Amino acid sequence: MSVSRSSLLVVDDEQNIRRSLSMILGGEGFEVLDAATGEDALVRLAKGGVDAVFLDVMLPGIDGLEVLRRIRESNSEIPVVMISGHATIERAVEATRLGAFDFVEKPFSRDRILVLARNATEQARLRREVAAGSGTEELIGASPAMERLREQIDQVAPTDARVLLRGESGTGKELVARRLHRLSRRANRPFVKVNCAAIPEELIEAELFGAVKGAYTGADADREGRFAAADGGTLLLDEIGDMSMKAQVKVLRVLQEGEFEPVGSTKSLQVDVRVIAATHQDLEQNVRDGSFREDLFFRLNVIPIEIPALREREGDVKTLVEHFVLEESRRHDLSMPLLTPAATQLLQAHTWPGNIRELRNVIERIVILHAGGEVGPQQLPTEIRGEVVRGSSAPTVSSYTDLPLREAKEKLERDLIGGALDRHEGNVTRAARDLGLERTHLHKRMKALGIER
Template sequence: MAETVLIVDDERGIRESLRGVLEDEGFVVEKAESGDAALRRLATTPVNCILLDIYMPNSQLDGMATLEHIRRQYPHIPVVMISGHGTIDTAVRAIRLGASDFIEKPLNIERTLQAVRHAIQMHRPAPAPDGSDLVVGQSVPMRALRQQIALTGPTDGRVLIYGESGTGKELVALALHAASKRADQPFVAVNCAAVPEDLIESELFGHVKGAFTGATESRRGKFEQADGGTLFLDEVGDMSLRMQAKLLRALESGLIEPVGSQSARRVDVRVIAATNKRLDEAIEQGQFRPDLFYRLNVIPFQLPPLREHLEDIPALVEHFVRQFSQHYQRPPITLTEDAYEKLRRHDWPGNVRELRNLIERLVITETTSPVTAEQIPLDPAPNSVWASFQFGSLREGSEAFERELVRRKLAECDGNVTQAAEALGIDRSYLYRRIKALGISLRG
């Protein structure tokens, strides 16, 4: 698909000259004669790059003011500034405001094309990863999760992902998107708990200019940004009842109405939601609409906390070490066995996110490898699995105790199930069934 460049210049001759050059190179070209016109165009037209003149005396907004508006409202779009009155100070100010590049008039054709191509390349989203790169681990819960993603991803069925904070709900949503027919379309995420109540409607559905105090320009909402792709609503359980009603109408009709608008717009969006709350309890307490719950909960996913699949820690560590070593250009580190043992004995209240942050810290700060237990900034907690006592039921607590006991006996017997069964005083076949039911991996 051809990429679109928006030319913003108050001189018609320059707009037409640039249009001809860019179209000859295969670009789609949009034009605007002022900063105000550019912002109106951006509200309705997807753009890959903007060529923006600084000096526009006939525009209410000059180039710098327009740049500031664009960086606030459309931070994903690169802007190349052009000027016939360029100085070093002007160029520095433009770059500080977020411009990708700065070129002077009279424009050199090759320099201009190079600036546009480079800006687009630097802001091009990374290819969508496939699901196998996002769900790491060979424990029973992780293998089951990958199977569920492979089965559900290619459909347009709505998914509601349950899990504690830090278990990787957004990664699962990304994996579902990557496995879908929408993989080459946008994936847009919004954390419903992080957006103030008075702004969430505008965040989701957009608004028109003048809709409320501060709405100086029209803005597309997340539903429109995700049109054709996937919209991930994280922490949907924190949404107010008023917004739940508006979301329900959008899901039922496929129509969204920007704040302040008198007309609705149709969107084609697959919605994936996530929560760390018990929505059944929220429904009983009148805090969540049952009709919205049934709309979202077509296919439920349950993500286990890290303390329930500790056997995946080595795979997760290797994954994060590889990721952060490449990102920070640092040599990869390894961990000693006592370091892994310390990780396994931690309760991980922050789940996989906590482990990820720890490995990032080690990659940055540790200059020697392998890393030992003493170098890992965690407090040992040998009984942490049940000492925190954060279980919702007697069954959950009993299973946590049984899981830890079986793991320890298997470790003592070097993974020999027959010996572990004898030590526990149970039948070998029964122990195999419990190992599978508790999600314990027999791999090293």
């Protein structure tokens, strides 16, 4: 995501903090404004043009929580990241209830600040798009994995090279394909999708290449195929691994020669189509098994792009949750529910085997069942609540209310890691996969938290 047009307001009475944040954020291309008091901050915000705010809790005059309250009373949905040197969990909860985007403690790290800034400005952009009724085809998230994916797409899209999208079910392969089309020279031409797994084998050829009247039982008129419909544009062959061998032969010919015959016809038709294929299968294994043509695989696999699983996208779950709450509330014309910090932590800890599709379904359910209400751990689906600690109830805010914020976060992290290790009987590799972490990183966190297994 480009940050060159994103403007951030830093509000802190300590000049060194304002200078430090300005250097960190400005060095990454953000425009940084600052204010030393809550009163000055409100005046600056009233002028508009600010995408997100870093707001100190302890300020002279009106404090940060009061500033946050006034921002929300003015009907502003601008993301606000609260800053504190000595916060308690109660204060963090209060800030969240008032609509804070997140909470960061002093001393803060450069990486943490940049992640928060990217996620906050991304959320601001998403809110604007949802309000305008757009954004449904955007790739959401500011994690390193998504930044790399966008860079790869932006590099490949302007060319006519064929692309093979690979990734687990529910990761958003169609969204990637649509972005490739939208950024290509074919953007004003058709984008056509065909799901090879959803069409019966005996009909896939007619679906792809069309058919003439009388070609088969029920063919009462000439039928245009998907290749012809996509002429000049882009054709997405989704779940290409499920295509029949007979259809594979005809697809290979189109890729080689740019022409095909409709079913029942001897007349060749020429087309100019960019083909993007997508699959969750191991096509190399399919080639070895004899269920997928090797020559077709090589033709399709010009530019392979791997779509990251949601568990590999650090920090993106929170952004996606915010986006889907907004979008589903708007779609169903319902008041938005408020997720408590504990509920958000559980959503972030879930491994999401169904990826974005699973997350969206869960959020839609929450929006419908708890419109306008507060959503804590007990309102979440059992499969999410049950992941934290086997055999015990999920952690709630009350489990940590007597602890300073840093200690509360460490306790929650210890509980999450301990629960994953319990579920996998001490197997660190499986626990790391469950938590969406690298094995080496989990070892480091276990050592830092004093967890021995």
